[in-house]
Amino acid sequence: MEFRRQTLDNGLEVIAEISPKAYSTALGFFVNAGSRDETDEISGVSHFLEHMVFKGTPTRSAEDVNRELDEIGSQSNAFTSEEHTVYYARVLPENQSRATDLLSDIMRPSLRDEDFDMEKQVIIEEIAKYEDQPPFGAFEKCMAAHFGDHPLGRSVLGTAETVGALTSQQMRAYFEQRYSPGNIVLVASGNVDFDQLVADAERNCGSWTPFKVSREQARAAEHSGLSVIQKETAAQEYVVQIANGPAADDEDRYPARLMATIIGDDTGSRLFWELIDTGRAEFASISPYEFQGTGIFMTYLACMPEDTAECLEQIRRVFEESQRNGLTEDELLRAKSKICSDLVRHNESPARRLFSVGNNWLQRTAYKTVRETVDSYERVTLDEVNAALAKYPLTVSTIVAVGPSSDIAT
């Protein structure tokens, strides 16, 4: 396993974790652009742009792009989050160059009006699809309530109204604010020919013009409160709780993640034994999300509507008891074993490593081997885990419930 990096003259960074024995090569462009970089007026533009990137360039139509991605037998896709937009492909090593050429080319899209109007319909269908799916927007609504005016409160998809009102000029302007080569990293993992990768990047991306990019990184203010949104056609009640957590560059993110695993992993955790093993709830777990400058713990509950108040009360008791008496050495040992075994198994897949390596670089401009990450978890002491719980109390949270209930008595 070898790590290499090189920066082109225009600021585009190329990084790779190379495992010569891997059967595949994964590569992707990681862009520092997401919903937190939008304004209310252009809400949803990052994600819409992600779709438009596949719609062609001056030398390729949308059909050409799709056809060529298939011709090289790639498994390719893209996703947008609050902070990042990622375009990636997994190919056989012999197709590395063609995949690099193709992905590089689409990173300078034409954004043609007729494609823009057609794809807008697809995005509106995507929004409608999520409206029909649990948790029926509870996550976005809770992010909005928790973050208030902070840009992380903005939904990634936007709404049918904001997307419907977007113009291709607004998208072009956004592209020209965010897609500077210095704000993009070309990441590769697996069986990578690094010299070839840099040469291909130089040839395809060397002419991209750099410009200045910035991002607001204020820490979010703490919020708390409960709101209930009634959806009569739903069968179950879906409740999202958001509490503050460590930011991407906070050192206590390792103890904090172990804490979340002990209290809220989807199996074997305190919430599991209290709510899932007993069949009181359909689902209850905690997931940490780290952003630049701030972070959250999201607790997700799905249960029968009539049980919601009781389940929320049980969750509150688990949190309070954990905060009051702390967690145990046995629990810490099992949490470490779970997380570290998972990391080692993921190491066998270049596609999974691509996201870890790319995310780590975007968040912290740092590279860690799987072994180093495992060591970071292994070193954590129980005192540090309990300190993280004291610093980020799960009991202080913003709660949004969506489901048949019109009210939840707590």
Place this chain on the structure above:
Amino acid sequence: MANQVFSQQFENGLTLLAEPMDWLESAAFTLLIPAGADRDPKQFAGLSNFVCEMAQRGCGSRSSRQFIEDLELLGVDSSGSVSNAFTSYGGSMPAEKLRDALTIYADVARRPHLNDDQFEDAQQVCIQEVRSHDDDLAHKVMTELRRRRYADPYSRVSYGNIEAIERITLTDVQDHFRTFHQPQGAILSVAGKIDWKSLRDHVAELFADWTGTNAPIEETPAQSETYAHIQHESSQTHLGVTYASVPYSNDDYFQSHGAVGVLSGGMSSRLFTEVREKRGLCYSVYASCETVRDRGAVVSYAGTTTERAQETLDVLVEELLRLREGVREEELQRLKARIKSQLIMAQESSNARSSQIAWDWYHLNRVRTLDELSSIIDALTCQSINQYLVDHPPRDFRVVTLGAAKLEIPRGIS
């Protein structure tokens, strides 16, 4: 792609399969016991699932809690579930932990406690599982579609229904376990960094003295109406369409698989191009080959807002019917590139190989090597696929929709 698969058939009917993947650090196993939803008595829909839930709540010398905690300490990512044909357990872990994990799962398969003190909680978990599907509209459509495609019990969902689950007693669970959790027709497959001989000896110690035999299944024909609509005030209308096809074990399976691969699966496939890219009618659309026991079908799905649902159904069906005109050379070449990549990349996952070799054994009574699959794909031609499509044109359609308005069934399939 010189993979080797070892097999051992024990006298009690259990088959052990193993594929060494020395370049990995992990190992994965899949244990299939022929106790699927197809074995549930009609009045106890969901009983196999209930037994599976109970079996993981204490077994051998371990309590429910010790079972989960020991798996966590070993770093096993484990699963237990019921499909139509099987109760299946699986795990993926650092290779050196495989031996201990299999020892635990021999207890799950053979010596679960099935105690009264876990019964009520397990029942609640099973009820939650039924409830969890109530809000999954795409799943509802596809479930109803399968009821119209396959005879009972092959169209069943494993989780049953709440009335049946509330009817089940502890004695039902214990009796069902005794009758169906037995080795005849069971398959244990392992892939990853393993040593065949020591694995075989260990599995013999764990399972060779397991006894019992299986019982036959009775069929009831599927409902025959072409179209059903489920009224629901949702944002999208969810469309399911199926036509009859051949199963995985059929000699022509890869001809059908090739034709459907032209329809769906890639970025340039016909459904994605015609329904989404050219017309912007939906976000999700797909078609895939499906095998249930000895029968097969092609199933297709699209989700779209109500006012565009009729056009979406029309275009979707038009594309399914257009398959009769055959596939083109450049479509086939792209499909081959995609499948070949997938075959090579499968070697990066012990989990994927473990499931695949068990699936092969179940349907074929042998395992296809990656080289053999590669030769089958190389041998596909437009002529062979198109001849297959002439002999087996898409026919015998069923359509199910869920949404705010009923649709008109396009001509040519009603």
